[in-house]
Amino acid sequence: MILRGERQADFAYQAVYRYIISLIGEVSTDARVKLPSLRQLATRLSVSISTIQYAYSLLEKEGRVYSVAKSGYYAWPIPTQPPTWTGGDLLDRVYAAARRPGVVVLSGDEPTLLASLDGPLLKLERELVRQYPRHLQPWSQPCGVWELRDALAARYTSSPTRCWHADDVYIGADLRGVLDLLTEVLGLRGTTVIVESPCDWLILRVLQDAGVRVIELPWLADGNLDLGTLDHLLHVEAVHLVLLSSTISLPSGLGMSAGDRLDVARLLDQYGCWVLENDTFGELNFKLPHTPLRDLVNPERLMVFSTFEKILGSEAPYGYLLSRRMSRELQRQFLLRSFRLSSIRQRAIARLYQSGRMDQHLRTLRQQLRQQAEQMVERLELHLAGQLTYRMPLAGATFWLGSTRPVDMRQVFQRLLAQHVVVAPGELFSLSGLHQQHLRLSHTFHGQPNLDDTLVTLSEALRQAQIG
Template identity: 70%
Template structure:
């Protein structure tokens, strides 16, 4: 027989397990919890122990019972006490996972108009057309149809063209970038990065031992060409990681391309937002730089949604090391889903979708701009985004942005402090806000909460 201490430990362990289970529940859904018998079998404890843990949760208002149906739960959002230490990115991710949060830190443009339904419909068509296994052998770089569709989309002329063999598809963008870093042998090398830069890319470069050289944008949001030339002249730069629009007007983009060519620099183009410019796309950087020193990466997720998380890379001159790394990584990707995505390209559905998504993004950006002016006024400065799903804001007063971040977490709102987008301590007075947000709080209330957090976070 169990002693009193053992019984106490059992119900306490069950209680903690149930708290974690409840906290994973969406706040606007009534979720049925496991029955007493099923939970007792799962956790290898007595039914009476489970019943006692449930009774504690019921007294706390965390669960409720329905006659002849069972126990149900809704999560009770909790606030995280402020702590100046710890990893800021880990705290941000923890905040986004908490139930009931309004997440304004994410960059998820497809949230406005996902293509999930169309993708699933095309998958059913593919299955009917190919009732047997689609591939008799392993294709580590992705199926030919999708690779060919991407190559065709990026081809611009007889000299600036891509072929299916130049395209490599991985499970997600992070996995593709990890392979690229390994294939290029970038450990210890100098990589010039347009800044601010996505924190996932920065963390990958740091973890790989890359020497990150930041080229910060100026107050108008454009890449500083004088600073760029200075860095190329004074630093040993093996690779320049720049966005497809390079945060530059077209004429200055041409000048940047000439600078990179003069210093013999390879270019890695970040095309994640290349299709999400609100106005008709301008000339991308890849169409200006030397194609023999060009690599391009992107992901389907930004325009299709989370059902298409695959990342991809285009490279004309690294076939041997890239193929080797993709074989070693051995991505197992659904050939049915890849074919469905390829058909979105081939039948014109993706072009229609992108056009509609751009219009929605522009409309939401305009709405967010109105809310920012009404509720934050002169507390922040910013410029209207030209693409994507986020605003880049700078506090006009000196503030402790970490304290602002934590204050917002306590109010069930997640923002992205600007320092996450730099490895050298830049942007401590900045934050990124999404205008394709999720959560249950009204946007007006969120903006008022942010204004209050900025006031309280001021450094005297």
């Protein structure tokens, strides 16, 4: 198989990625299956080993393959029959189900399925490789390349008093790695942290694994946070940190009013606790956002985290952190982690910011996300009216749906799985059993021809899973 003549619009790693996917699709066994080595595939497909390695790394991140030291890459086992779990870790079940061939995956949150910058990013990489040959690249930049750190600092600066510098920015291999590191730097083990709820399952798992006591602050039915409860918790609990979104909270798709945002900032300043701002979806508001939380709270007790993945795609999985404080400990932890990041790819992302290409891309992406959400509203009204409640999301790529009647949402999940459909039950977004009557549904279906049939299947699953 020679890849060089395939679809001119593709880059080599994309063709390699598709080829490996086809190999995985041929696997239909409960036993693990070893995949060809880097060298074998490089020879077979007439591409470089680095291209093979990059394709494998994307597949590993997606959970399709895993690596074994000194052994190679393996495809995760895919049972020949649909799974019939009745217990166990629900998140593991969702991930495993999403890997099955022929499944309609409506559990994800991938805005860049609608628009990505793969082409421009990789074109910039090729140009930069000529400018920065390998022997001229620095040996190690543990906190990220200066160009990208400077571009992010400039983007987050909003005034002379709300300003950031390149030295305040830290870039890691992915968001999970950055959050794991942050729990060490802040010494969160055994402390109490307040998070808005529902909350992304990655964040919840990181806090849970770090031995953090998590108090969940649910969004109210009217689309606001309960500020009275927040005030009470800050008064009676030894809260070390409060984790809130910058503008829009996902998966709920809600955002605080300007007045509530000011009240929250006042409370946080009054009690002097650390603020960790989740800016993962800060760039994906459908309309002009309110002032972000970071521009209202004490900047000396503030940290901000985000990732490029939600705006660029899987080719830019890096997570990043902004902090004015604890620079020595942050630098030490990043050095100890030894994140292996492509300096060329980081410089290419920096160029996207500097050239204005990122802003142009975001305008297009936001518009497409909003249009897709509006189309999903029409479909929900057509197929699920009266069965689910929801609000039009203010950002992102998902809907937060609540059942109007009591249902066993795990049974809904299982019935849909039997029909080769995967959704994300609401309980995944809580550690304390909240959101049992909710589910997250992706709206980036990208012209999925059977979406209407899928929603009819969801409607029937909800009816069959009613309690009482």
